[in-house]
Amino acid sequence: MQGVLYWITGLSGAGKTTIGNKLYYALKEKYDNTVLLDGDVLKEIFCDIPGYSNDERRERAKKYARLCKALTDQGLIVICCTIAMFDEVRDWNRKSNKGYVEVFLDVPMDVIRSRDQKGMYSRYEKGEFSEVAGLDVDIEFPKNPDITLKNDGSISVLDCVKTIMEYPVSFLRDFDRDTEYWNNYYHSKPDIERPSLFAIEVAKNIQNGNLIELGCGNGRDSLYFASKGINVTAIDASDYIITSLKEKYASDEKLTFICDDFCCTKALFMGQYDYCYSRFSIHAITEEQQEELISNVYEALKEGGKFFIEVRSVNDELFGKGEKIGRNAFKYDGHYRRFIVKEELETSLRNKGFLVSYSKEKKGFAPFGDADPLVIRIIAVKSV
Numbered sequence: 406m407q408g409v410l411y412w413i414t415g416l417s418g419a420g421k422t423t424i425g426n427k428l429y430y431a432l433k434e435k436y437d438n439t440v441l442l443d444g445d446v447l448k449e450i451f452c453d454i455p456g457y458s459n460d461e462r463r464e465r466a467k468k469y470a471r472l473c474k475a476l477t478d479q480g481l482i483v484i485c486c487t488i489a490m491f492d493e494v495r496d497w498n499r500k501s502n503k504g505y506v507e508v509f510l511d512v513p514m515d516v517i518r519s520r521d522q523k524g525m526y527s528r529y530e531k532g533e534f535s536e537v538a539g540l541d542v543d544i545e546f547p548k549n550p551d552i553t554l555k556n557d558g559s560i561s562v563l564d565c566v567k568t569i570m571e572y573p574v575s576f577l578r579d580f581d582r583d584t585e586y587w588n589n590y591y592h593s594k595p596d597i598e599r600p601s602l603f604a605i606e607v608a609k610n611i612q613n614g615n616l617i618e619l620g621c622g623n624g625r626d627s628l629y630f631a632s633k634g635i636n637v638t639a640i641d642a643s644d645y646i647i648t649s650l651k652e653k654y655a656s657d658e659k660l661t662f663i664c665d666d667f668c669c670t671k672a673l674f675m676g677q678y679d680y681c682y683s684r685f686s687i688h689a690i691t692e693e694q695q696e697e698l699i700s701n702v703y704e705a706l707k708e709g710g711k712f713f714i715e716v717r718s719v720n721d722e723l724f725g726k727g728e729k730i731g732r733n734a735f736k737y738d739g740h741y742r743r744f745i746v747k748e749e750l751e752t753s754l755r756n757k758g759f760l761v762s763y764s765k766e767k768k769g770f771a772p773f774g775d776a777d778p779l780v781i782r783i784i785a786v787k788s789v
Contacts, residue, residue, distance in 0.1 A: 408477030409574055410502045411484045412495070414547065415510030418517040420556045420565075424510065425486035427566045436482050442473065444487040466494045474501050490544035504576045508569060509550035516557045583689075583740040588645040591623055600629035602770065603684050603715045603782065608633055610711065610784070614679030617705065619667040619698070620686030624650045624660075630682070631659035638678075640667045668694045668701070677707045684715045685771075687750075688743045691731065695750075699757045703787060712759065712785040718766050719744040720779040747781045759785035 411428065413421050422443055429441040451468050466489035473483045489495075499505050547553075552572055554565050604626035613634050621627050621639035623646055631637050638661045641647055647664035654660050668690055681702045687695055702712055717723070719733055724744045727737025734743035747766050754761055763784040770780040 407504050407576055408480045408502070409482045409504035409506065410473050410477050410498060411482070411506050411508060411569065412473070412489075412498055413484065413486045413508045413510065414489055414495075414550075415512060415556070416490075416514075416517055416544075417488060419510035419512040420562070421486035421488075421510060423562055424508075424554075424556065424565050424569075425484050427562055428569055429484050431566055431570060432482060432484070438480060439482040439484070440476060442469070442483060442485045442487075444469075444485075444489075447472075447485075447487065462489070463491050463494070465489075466491055467497075470494050470498050470501075473498070477502050477504065488544075490546065492545045492548065495547060504574050506552065506569070506572055506574055507547060507550045508552045508554065509547040510556045511553050512555070512557050584642050584644070586740045587622075587641075587643040591643055591646040591649075594623070598623070598625050600626050601684060601715075602772075603713075604629050604682075606782075607680075607682060607713045610713075611635065611680055615676070616680040616682055617678045619681065619683040620689060621650075621662070622646065624654075624662070626682065626684060627660060627662075628654075631657060635659065635680075637661065638663065638676075640665050642666060668698045676705070677710075678705050679707055679710050681706060681710070681712045683713065685717065687714060688717045688745055689741060691734070691743065696753060699753055699759075703757045703759065706787045708787055708789045710787045712754070712783075712787070714750070714781070714783040714785070715770065716745045716750070716781050716783075717742060718779045718781050719746050720766070722776075722778060745781055747783075750781070750783065754783070754785045758788055760788050762786050 411425075413425050413428075415421050422445070425441060425443060429439060432439045447469050448465065451465055466487065469485060469487055469489060473485050476483045495507060499507070552569060554560070554568065556562075556565060608630065611630075611633075615636045615638070616630055618627050618630075618637060618639045621641045622643075624639060627637045627639040636659055639650070640663045642664065644664045647662050650660075650662045654662070667686060687698070690698065706712065721744055723735075723737065723742065724733070725735065727735040727742075730736050730741060731743070733746070734741065736742075747764060751761050751764055761783060763782070766779055766781045768777045768779055770782055771778065
């Protein structure tokens with residue numbers, strides 16, 4: 406099963422932990438890759454945010470959400486039981502996790518107070534306790550949960566778990582990377598060619614270390630970097646070319662080839678890199694995915710790490726040809742292209758914390774046959 410986040414939310418005393426535990430053991434019987442994260446345990450883990458003000462609760466909730474995503478990205482089924490009553494966090498969960506089920510335990514306050522398992526509500530009434538969610542701390546109840554359970558005692562815990570288990574999880578699809586087109590393309594052109602001009606130029610700016618290449622294609626630049634002593638993790642969505650490269654270079658310890666979506670591939674979350682290399686790959690994704698990718702690259706790079714980018718410009722002669730898909734984006738000659746505004750890409754990089762140390766747009770960067778398009782090159786450095 407793919408990674409799924411079951412986000413179980415409700416006020417203190419709504420039964421999150423009880424239902425979460427039962428759900429965990431029920432799922433564990435079917436899927437061994439199931440983990441349970443309970444709010445009380447998470448508070449101890451994130452003890453650097455000890456308070457209960459709205460701001461402190463929100464910051465903790467964001468950290469819980471990021472931890473859950475890091476686990477679901479690696480194919481785990483995560484059950485997270487937390488109050489975390491913030492629309493912002495739940496919206497982020499739904500957008501960021503490919504499989505997401507939001508469960509709201511809707512229990513009347515009189516029932517919750519009568520349970521008072523932690524003595525919190527009785528102490529609040531006596532004036533001994535404050536900052537209680539739903540009383541003197543404002544909360545945002547879920548607007549569109551996938552499942553609402555009236556866990557007021559009228560239905561059993563096992564029935565609640567059964568309802569969650571029977572809910573059909575829908576998964577967000579990755580953006581179509583034109584995989585069939587590229588499989589056919591590489592099948593007809595299987596030979597590794599000489600490195601690109603960009604790779605030759607980048608090699609002058611790097612020393613021994615770890616490099617991740619986004620959209621490696623036929624692997625020619627990855628092989629070139631490995632020949633220079635760089636440890637290379639190369640990612641591409643073409644299963645044909647990645648399988649071929651794995652078979653051909655299985656004995657080369659400097660090379661690791663992965664078939665995955667380079668926007669959010671697990672490789673970006675499983676190590677720290679000195680360099681990230683992206684040649685003609687950012688213009689193959691949407692603007693929204695570009696923002697996600699830049700964030701992921703920033704997190705994956707070591708301090709002072711460099712992000713090397715070569716990409717098509719809006720001033721490219723192919724701009725406007727084919728079917729318009731979106732802003733500056735077209736499908737032409739069988740595959741998707743989005744053309745980049747240099748200043749906008751620079752701004753996106755800076756907004757994520759990068760220092761743009763080099764940026765230029767000109768001809769001569771990527772001549773191909775009779776064509777010599779205007780191409781953008783950028784070097785961004787993770788600020789120390």
